[in-house]
Amino acid sequence: MRRALAGFLHAFLVVSPSGLASESSPTLRELEGELMCPTCEGETLVESDAPAAERVRQLIRRMIAGGAAKSEIKGELERQFGPQILAAPARRGFDALAWLLPLVGIAASAVVIGLLAWRWSRAEPRPPAADPSRNGRPEPEPELERRLDEELARFD
Amino acid sequence: MAGRLRLTAQALSIALVAGLLGLLVWKIATDEKSPVPQAMKAGKTVPAPGFSFERLDRDGRLSLESLRGKVVVINFWASWCGPCKEEAPALEAAWRRHRNRGVVVVGVDVEDVASDARRFARENGLTYPLVHDGAGKTIERYGLTGLPETFFVRRDGKIVPKQVAGRIDEEELEEGIRLALST
Numbered sequence: 001m002r003r004a005l006a007g008f009l010h011a012f013l014v015v016s017p018s019g020l021a022s023e024s025s026p027t028l029r030e031l032e033g034e035l036m037c038p039t040c041e042g043e044t045l046v047e048s049d050a051p052a053a054e055r056v057r058q059l060i061r062r063m064i065a066g067g068a069a070k071s072e073i074k075g076e077l078e079r080q081f082g083p084q085i086l087a088a089p090a091r092r093g094f095d096a097l098a099w100l101l102p103l104v105g106i107a108a109s110a111v112v113i114g115l116l117a118w119r120w121s122r123a124e125p126r127p128p129a130a131d132p133s134r135n136g137r138p139e140p141e142p143e144l145e146r147r148l149d150e151e152l153a154r155f156d
Numbered sequence: 157m158a159g160r161l162r163l164t165a166q167a168l169s170i171a172l173v174a175g176l177l178g179l180l181v182w183k184i185a186t187d188e189k190s191p192v193p194q195a196m197k198a199g200k201t202v203p204a205p206g207f208s209f210e211r212l213d214r215d216g217r218l219s220l221e222s223l224r225g226k227v228v229v230i231n232f233w234a235s236w237c238g239p240c241k242e243e244a245p246a247l248e249a250a251w252r253r254h255r256n257r258g259v260v261v262v263g264v265d266v267e268d269v270a271s272d273a274r275r276f277a278r279e280n281g282l283t284y285p286l287v288h289d290g291a292g293k294t295i296e297r298y299g300l301t302g303l304p305e306t307f308f309v310r311r312d313g314k315i316v317p318k319q320v321a322g323r324i325d326e327e328e329l330e331e332g333i334r335l336a337l338s339t
Contacts, residue, residue, distance in 0.1 A: 038267040038292065051236035055269045080270055082291030115161065 025122060026070035031060050034087050044087050056085075192307075192315065193299035201314040201339075204230070205297035209287035212273050213267060218287050220262075220309070227254075227260045227336040228309040229329070232294065234268040235276035237303045239323040244280040250329045251284040258311070259333055260285065266303060267292040281311065309330040310339050 022030055029046075037048035038056065045053050054078065063073045077085045089095035140148065167214035171173050195202040220228065231241035231247055249262040261284040266272040277286055294300065298307065308316040308323045316335045320328050 038290070052234065052267055055236050055272050059269045059271070080288070080290040081267065082293075084291065112165070119161070 009122065023070045024066075026064060026073060028057065028060055028064060031073060032057065036058075036085055036087055037072070038085060050154050159244045175311070190297050190299040192297070194202075195276045195315070196317055196319045201310070201317060203313055204228075204309045204315045205294070207221065207264070207287075207289070207294055209264070209289050212270060212286040212288050213275060213282075213284075215250070215257070218262070218285055220313075223260055223262070224313050225258070225311055227257075227259045227311060227333060228300075229259065229333065229336075230264060230307045230309060231261065231306045232264045232266050232298070232300055232303055234266050234303050235272040236268065240304045241280065243325070244276075244282060246324060246326045246329055248280070248282055248284065250333065251324065254333055256267055257337070259337070264289050264294055266294060266300070306332070310336045310337040 032046035033044055035045050035054040035056065037043045037045055037050050039050050039052040043050075043053075045056060048105045059077070063076065068076075074086065078090075083095065084100055085088060089098040091099055190205065191202050192205065194258060204220060206220050208221070210216075210218055211218050229247070229250065231243075233244075233256050247261055247263070251259075257325075263277075263282065263284060263286040265286060267290065268288070270290065273286065273288060276282075298305070301321055304323060306320045306329075308318060316332060316339065318332050318335055320332070
């Protein structure tokens with residue numbers, strides 16, 4: 001079980017299927033969507049026509065032509081521009097928290113929902129509904145009922 | 157059982173909110189604003205924000221701290237910036253003219269591809285020290301509003317209240333260097 005979980009996390013954090021497919025032969029198009037324009041606020045390369053974005057695109061083209069793998073291109077750009085050049089947080093170190101925390105949140109929510117469902121399913125049965133003829137008034141105590149019957153009997 | 161569960165959930169919620177609040181306070185407390193633009197406006201001097209970056213013109217790093225005792229002309233530029241190309245000859249000329257008087261011109265290449273910056277330096281015959289700030293760390297520290305931008309730092313490490321935003325010419329360079337040397 002533990003090994004399966006570790007395998008899942010490794011696959012999720014390190015080698016996702018799409019990553020494997022494009023790692024050895026990346027395209028400019030896909031990298032443009034995964035990298036930010038260095039001088040623009042919140043724009044990926046694909047969204048930007050800023051001169052700096054064009055320079056980065058040229059560098060990517062040169063590196064692709066030189067046979068660089070996707071991780072090498074992203075690594076080089078991260079080295080030159082810092083981690084903010086990546087559109088998504090890196091799946092390592094502190095940044096991996098951004099990927100792990102949602103998983104932890106989902107797992108915690110599942111546990112809470114499970115516990116609540118278990119609690120509700122084991123809840124004590126409710127007392128029977130009140131007699132509608134009593135108009136919402138509570139059932140009298142047996143002693144009180146006895147005394148009431150006695151008092152009423154005196155009027156008969 | 158139910159009471160304990162509720163108590164644990166409440167404690168966790170409070171801890172979560174407190175943690176998020178702590179993060180917010182930490183972010184606000186550490187989010188320092190550059191004093192440079194205010195000082196420039198008010199005509200006051202402030203210590204030049206420090207930096208240490210890899211050099212583009214040779215191996216190794218260059219820090220502003222290592223130039224203490226010299227007048228430093230800090231020029232922020234990038235190879236993709238048109239006016240930076242136009243002002244490059246004036247900066248090179250000022251460097252050659254004043255280098256023996258304890259004046260250093262430092263070009264800080266901001267948010268640029270390092271290989272493009274090296275080619276820019278080669279094509280424009282730049283011989284003064286050049287460093288690479290790819291992540292743009294100096295933008296906030298110096299309150300840059302665009303490129304190019306030039307600052308003059310006195311021998312004591314304080315910025316002269318004369319900043320040139322946009323292309324700098326020889327006259328402005330001479331004026332800035334004179335001010336920095338005279339104080």
